[in-house]
Amino acid sequence: MGIGMQIVYLGFPGAAQLEAEAGVQLVRLARFGALVSTCHLAIEAMRPGHAGPHYDVRLDLITPAHEFKPIAHCAGDDAETAIRGAFDLAEHELETITARTREH
Template identity: 55%
Template sequence: MQMVYLGFAGTAAIEAEAGVQLLRLERFGKTLKACHLAIEEVHGLDASQTYDVRLDLVTVSSGFSPVAHHCGTDPLVVMREAFDEAEHELEAKSA
C-alpha cells in the first residue's frame, strides 16, 4: 500500500490503523494489485480541521478504481469508512 499525507505529518496511530485496515483487504489478494491511500488535512474558514481520505484500488480485472472520498474530523474514523466501502466494492466484484 502506498500512503501519503497532505497538509500534516501523520502519526504512528494513523500508520498502525492503516495497516490494520489493509489486512481486511488481504482476502482479495488475488484480485487486488495495489492500494493507494491519501489523507489530507483541510482547514476550514473557522479554523476547524477536517480530514479528507481518498482510497484508490488497483485490481487485476478493472484496473484503477477510486473509492469515494470520505471526510470527517477524526482521520481514523474516516479511514475506516473508506476501507469499509472498499471492502464492500471488492465483495460485490467477486460475487
C-alpha cells in the first residue's frame, strides 16, 4: 500500500496540472512508506502586494502512528515550483530521520 495524499486548494479552484505535479512528487516519498502513511498538501493562492498570484504551499506528513510532522512552507509565484520545493524539504527531512535511525 502506498502513501496517501489529500490536497486542499485555498483561494482558487485548483487545477489538474497541480494535482499531477503533486502526484509525481509523491512518488519520490514512496521509499519512505515505513515512516509516512499519508500527507496533506495545502496550496494557497495569496495576492496581497503581488500583481499576479503568489502561492504558499504547506506539506504535512502523517506517520503510521498518526504523528503529525509539518514541513516548512514553500512560496513563490509558480505553484508547481513551490510544490516541488515542499517535497524537496520533505524528502530531505525523511532522509535525515532514516540516517539517524541507522546510526542507532
